[in-house]
Amino acid sequence: MKITLSLFSGLALCALASSTAGAKDWYPYPVQVWDPPFNMNSPRKDMDYEPLAKASRPWEICVSFPHMKDAYWLGVDYGVTEEAKDLGVKMQVVEAGGYTELSKQISQIEDCVAAGAQAVIIGAISYDGLNNLVSEIRAKNIPVIDVINGISSPKLSAKSLVSFGEMGAKTGEYLARLHPAGSAPVKVAWFPGPAGAGWVEAGNTGFTNAIKGSAIELVETKYGDTGKEAQSKLVEDTLEAHPDLAYIVGTAVTAEAAIPILRSRGLTDKIKVASYYFTPGVDRGLHRGQIVAAPTDSTVIQARIAVDQAVRILEGKPYQKHVGPALYVVTPENLSDFDPSSTLAPNGFTPVFRVD
Incomplete structure (x- = not known):
């Protein structure tokens, strides 16, 4: 049975106030899990997401964004880099410069992999245009996580995104x-x-x-x-x-x-x-x-979950293959119940491209 998102509105609002107050305590966080994965029409179940406490080693993770021209992707950058710090892994973040730059995104990811990336997280410029690249990376036994935007390849390792x-x-x-x-x-x-x-x-x-x-x-x-x-x-x-x-x-x-x-x-x-x-x-x-x-769509949380998925896969630990935060609409009427730390980078945050 498909669970309607409206059922989660009150839950999410309450959880935001209690679970995202600080950088270290964003979890447990209310999410939905698609099963079977990679089909947005699949039935969903609700769960509270909790990441690993620490990675077993400082894995090298590559993250690719379409651009960093607006605060939405700044929030994603904040989420992935903060979770990398929390888990104790290394991270290289690249951004292609815009949605017209598919070939640049592909070449940046190829360079990342050639430089030794052990997992790749992609905020995709194109739904179908990265499928060949995903296949090539997966052929090297490197996990590929689809974050935020959506990629149609069935060879992905996991998705951290909403509909x-x-x-x-x-x-x-x-x-x-x-x-x-x-x-x-x-x-x-x-x-x-x-x-x-x-x-x-x-x-x-x-x-x-x-x-x-x-x-x-x-x-x-x-x-x-x-x-x-x-x-x-x-x-x-x-x-x-x-x-x-x-x-x-x-x-x-x-x-x-x-x-x-x-x-x-x-x-x-x-x-x-x-x-x-x-x-x-x-x-x-x-x-x-x-x-x-x-x-x-709790952007920061999607980003954090993608990093946790990558580390879990690298370490052979159980992971959710297709997960995303529950959605709800923010209006002037319910704005006082909304904790922006689930969605927005802190005031004054500037892009981070490297975590060591």
């Missing part, structure tokens, strides 16, 4: 409840992120399916890189084409970019903003009443 389809659906369901069928139609522009990325395609499907049958009219879907400049241009272009919008909905970068644009045009009270994932900018926007909703 971005459900992230998109969570935001869509929130809006659909506000604007049910029969109420006044509202026009929405949707900015799912860079075309071709697995998380984006999943998020798009989840969001569009969730708003079907509601009073929401999707007037524009615009794909683009999750850099602030790229998203700002998409928002500007959309406002020119659709001056009667009710909502701008999309990536966290879209939401962050939209706030000052709407303010400069005097549209803050007319057009609302929602995101389908969580960053410090989204957190600030919620606190200031500039953003109406955003689901959290």
